[in-house]
Amino acid sequence: MSVTEQSQAWELAADFERTIAADQRIEPRDWMPAAYRATLIRQIAQHAHSEIIGMQPEGNWLLRAPSLRRKTILLAKVQDEAGHGLYLYAAAETLGIDRTELTERLITGRQKYSSIFNYPALSYADIGVIGWLVDGAAICNQVPLCRCSYGPYARAMVRICKEESFHQRQGFELLLTMANGTDEQRAMLQESVDRWWWPSLMMFGPPDVDSPNTRQSMAWGIKRHTNDELRQRFVDMTVPQAAALGVTLPDPALRWNEERQAHDFGEPDWREFAAVISGAGPCNAQRLAHRRRAHENGAWVREAATAYAAKQRARLAGQG
Amino acid sequence: MSTGRGGWPLYEVFVRGKRGLNHVHVGSLHAADDVMALHNARDVYTRRNEGASIWVVRSDLITASSPDEKESFFDPAADKVYRYPTFYSIPPEVPHL
Numbered sequence: 001m002s003v004t005e006q007s008q009a010w011e012l013a014a015d016f017e018r019t020i021a022a023d024q025r026i027e028p029r030d031w032m033p034a035a036y037r038a039t040l041i042r043q044i045a046q047h048a049h050s051e052i053i054g055m056q057p058e059g060n061w062l063l064r065a066p067s068l069r070r071k072t073i074l075l076a077k078v079q080d081e082a083g084h085g086l087y088l089y090a091a092a093e094t095l096g097i098d099r100t101e102l103t104e105r106l107i108t109g110r111q112k113y114s115s116i117f118n119y120p121a122l123s124y125a126d127i128g129v130i131g132w133l134v135d136g137a138a139i140c141n142q143v144p145l146c147r148c149s150y151g152p153y154a155r156a157m158v159r160i161c162k163e164e165s166f167h168q169r170q171g172f173e174l175l176l177t178m179a180n181g182t183d184e185q186r187a188m189l190q191e192s193v194d195r196w197w198w199p200s201l202m203m204f205g206p207p208d209v210d211s212p213n214t215r216q217s218m219a220w221g222i223k224r225h226t227n228d229e230l231r232q233r234f235v236d237m238t239v240p241q242a243a244a245l246g247v248t249l250p251d252p253a254l255r256w257n258e259e260r261q262a263h264d265f266g267e268p269d270w271r272e273f274a275a276v277i278s279g280a281g282p283c284n285a286q287r288l289a290h291r292r293r294a295h296e297n298g299a300w301v302r303e304a305a306t307a308y309a310a311k312q313r314a315r316l317a318g319q320g
Numbered sequence: 321m322s323t324g325r326g327g328w329p330l331y332e333v334f335v336r337g338k339r340g341l342n343h344v345h346v347g348s349l350h351a352a353d354d355v356m357a358l359h360n361a362r363d364v365y366t367r368r369n370e371g372a373s374i375w376v377v378r379s380d381l382i383t384a385s386s387p388d389e390k391e392s393f394f395d396p397a398a399d400k401v402y403r404y405p406t407f408y409s410i411p412p413e414v415p416h417l
Contacts, residue, residue: 027387029384029386029387030387031387031388076367079367080367083363083364083367086349086364087347087364090347090348090349091347093330093348094348099350152347155347156347159346163367163368302328302352305328305352305353305356306327306328306352308352308353309352309353309356312353313353
């Protein structure tokens with residue numbers, strides 16, 4: 001590198017740092033450090049994959065939803081998850097990675113998705129609890145991402161957050177209906193909350209002391225709060241909602257701390273978290289196999305559309 | 321040119337939220353051809369009546385200014401303060417100016 005090139009490189013880096021320090025957005029064609037780009041590609045891709053895989057536990061209940069009203073709501077929600085995946089894939093592509101490559105990395109297991117989707121949706125109450133707790137936790141994570149330093153990611157998150165609020169409210173309304181129903185329905189609701197509570201807390205990631213990337217991500221304005229801060233916020237928001245539903249959150253250590261003006265709560269089982277992340281959750285193999293099969297079964301549709309487009313172009317050229 | 325999904329080009333999507341507003345860039349998608357891009361844009365970006373009109377254009381057909389040339393490209397406008405109304409001092413008692 002010549003002296004001039006070196007000084008140009010420093011100038012670009014200084015420009016980037018100034019933009020971040022001024023809380024301005026970085027846009028796709030701006031210079032950015034290679035590690036900033038790589039971190040964003042990994043995070044946005046993982047987020048997009050989570051939306052796409054997240055269609056599976058709920059899609060599983062589309063044909064069994066108990067009424068036409070519940071079916072149409074669930075269908076709209078699953079379609080939204082597909083949409084969210086696409087907004088995010090589009091944001092990731094602005095960083096110079098190809099969609100085909102992202103799909104490939106997902107179905108070969110080289111990129112991860114949220115650990116929560118490796119748990120099964122066993123009862124219909126799970127549909128409500130996924131909306132209430134899982135989407136509630138996702139919203140806690142996602143609202144600060146609307147101010148992420150990378151413009152396309154932040155803009156995608158604004159769209160997603162608007163739509164997530166429907167997801168959470170439909171879930172809560174479903175559960176409220178069950179809570180006002182029969183003893184059997186209330187028992188089903190409680191059983192579902194018992195299964196999903198801890199995995200929902202794990203959605204915020206490992207505790208801050210074990211999250212080595214957090215500091216850098218916060219310095220870059222990609223993350224705005226630490227995992228533990230967001231987890232605390234989620235618990236504080238959820239406790240009164242649980243009371244409104246008349247369910248118990250399965251944590252004997254959960255209580256209001258007057259001094260901290262926040263809830264104390266127990267520690268999730270981080271060994272379970274590590275196991276699910278590394279592939280040993282109840283549904284990891286099933287989720288990936290399903291996604292791979294869907295991709296392979298769709299190959300003929302992609303090929304047919306490509307052939308049709310080529311034919312139309314040839315016809316137009318012939319007319320010219 | 322970015323061609324994901326077995327050669328499908330990338331399209332940029334612009335949506336007019338309602339009559340009287342400009343089309344605004346909302347994101348991008350892949351499609352086999354222009355018509356499919358329009359249909360996909362409707363499905364992905366206007367599920368809740370966000371649009372009264374959609375434009376799609378292939379990303380590789382867009383000519384854009386380069387962030388590296390930002391200064392030389394935009395600076396000529398910076399020293400022309402006489403283009404702003406505040407450049408001119410008018411006695412405060414003169415109405416409607």
